[in-house]
Structures are given as structure tokens and as C-alpha cells.
Amino acid sequence: MSNANPEDRLRDATRVVRAGLPAASQGAPFLPGPVFAGMYHFSGDPVTSPFTYGRFHNPTWTHYEEALAELEGGPVVAFASGMAALAALFGTALSAGDTLVMPADGYYTGRLLAKGHFASAGIQIREVLTAAPDAGAQLRGAKLLLLETPSNPGLDVCDIAALVRAAREQGVLVAVDNTTPTVLGQRPLALGADYSLASDTKALSGHADLLLGHVACRDAEADQKLRTWRTQMGSIPGPMEVWLAHRSLASLDVRLERMCANALAIARLLADRREVLRVRYPGLPIDSAHAVARRQMSRFGPVVSFELASQAHAERFFRHSKLVSEATSFGSVRTTAERRARWVNDPCPPGFIRLSAGCEDPADLLADLSQTLDAVSRL
């Protein structure tokens, strides 16, 4: 007789609408409202109360962390932003003299943080391209390997399970920045990684109305170190943001279904247009990363990247599109895009655009993109 927990067999769409909710209680709401508390009633010595001071704990965080822990497959600590989550990973997994191997083509602020603050604190930084076939060979003497797959903004992919095997042989820890696919698109801990982290600012919360991040890990020791880091650095999330993200989590499956279908349809359209020099989307069967992506991702995410001939062509794209809003960030219910080279620290070709497919009707989006590219071709 199997003693597997029946909850484990539920599909994502079912789990996500209930994840982290407290047990049913007569007259109580399904998801209790955000708790705004700098301090809690707290008397006596020794300290036995579960809630004392607002920087240490908050029941709204606990519900959200339990929800994500259920989906990630390991304990989760929520942070004020994706960058706060990344800083907590570096700060707790690395000490002076250690080597961090990280993507040369990943989110650029992560690289700036590593090469600035953490390099000054005595950490050696080794950068490797996400698609580098011999990334395993770069692990010698390292303490932590950070992967970002698909990478932002180039959308290259690496084989998480193969790199975990190579890292294990050399005693190297592996963390995956899972922001682009979210935990419903890819499960790094199940692929063997030691940490899975994300900017929940993006598709996980999905409404472009908050900043948040989290780190999932494998064991109580790493979890405790991350909590202590958060308490001492004060990189705590606001209860309103956490509550909004938890509420939004319930619709993550349906949002992703539409967004990923729109992203694939857009990638197909772009691949057929002569104005477009290059398209990357891991879900596109002709994409060089598709075979690896298919092995480890259940959804390919909302982000598509493509290249037009020049900055002028990209700017014309934004002038003529009626449904693609020009904005940085990604993962929102509204389709957004930006010419990435406007950020000086993110080296991209001048006509390179990162687009994030929203939840609009696919026919409207495709019609808008077709007329926009017609206008681009008239330049």
C-alpha cells in the first residue's frame, strides 16, 4: 500500500489555488488579510511567544512562505525584492576566499552586486556564459555555482541536472535564479539544485504592482541562515506586498497558460518576419535551446527576445505598437517590451528587444505585432 500523501499527486492548477492557506475555520477568511505589526503583545521571560517584533516574523510571510515551500519542494524565505534574495544567497553561502561561478549573460544587477560588494568582501567571481558547453570545467575550486536559465535577457538555457552532477563531484553548491519560468515552469530543487531563488516581482505575482523575492533551499540549516540574514540585514518584505503576491499566486497557473501560449505565438510570428534578424524563445522548436529546455521545463515562460536592424528600428517598433507597452521588467498580465541596450550595463545589440507576453487575446496581439512590423519595414 502506498503511503504517499494524496496532496503530492495534485496537479499544479489545483495546488496553486490552495497553497499556504490555513486550515478551514468557521467564519474565517480563506486567506487572512495582511498583518501590519511593528510589534506584537509580548510579555514574559524566557521568550515563548511566536511573534515578538516585526523584523523577526510576520504571519502573512508565514502563509506565503508555506505556499511557495509546497510548490518549490523545500523551505522558503521571502525577501523585499529579487535582489534582496540574491544578496541573501551570496551572503549566507559564501565567505571570504570562496569562488562564485555565475552567468556572464544573466541579470546584470546580480553581476554588479557580485563584482562590487561581494568581490570587495573577498569573494572571487568567475563569469561563464549560460550556453557554455564546458561550464562544468569552470567549477574547479568553486564554492557556489549560480545558474540563470533561461537567462535574462538573452534566453539561453543550460542543463541544470547535468551541471548539478558536475558540481556534486567537485563539492560545489548549485543555485538557480528561476525568475523567468517561475516555480510552475521549472523546479530547480527537483532537478538537484541546492537553492532556487526568484524575483517574485515578475510573473509569480504578475500584476506589476509590487517588488518581492524568495529563496528556497534544501535543509533547515540553510533556511535558518537565510532567516538570520533577513532579520539582521532588515531585507524584510512588506506584509501588503506579500499578501498581494499570495492572492495572485492562485491565478499563476491560468496566467502562465495564456502568457506562454501568447509568447510562443509571438515567437512564431517574429521568426517568419524578414524585419526580425534573430528570435530567441526556448519553447520555439527551432530554438537552439529547445531540446534542453523541453527536458527540464514544463512551461517556457512569457519572455521572448528578438533583434531588429538598429536602434531606430526598435524605436519605431515602440512608436507603432498599440498593445505592447514600453517598460522595463517582465511577467505582467500586460504585454511589455524594451530596447535592452538603453541600460548601459546590459551589453546587447542596439536593436535587441526583450518582450514579455501578457494575457491579452492572442489574435489582437498578433494583429498588432503584424501592423507594427509592417511599419518597421517601411523605415
Ligand code: PLP
Ligand atoms: N533575477 C532576475 C533574472 C531578474 O530579471 C531580476 C530583475 O529584473 C532580478 C533577479 C531582481 O529582482 P528585483 O527587481 O525584484 O529585485
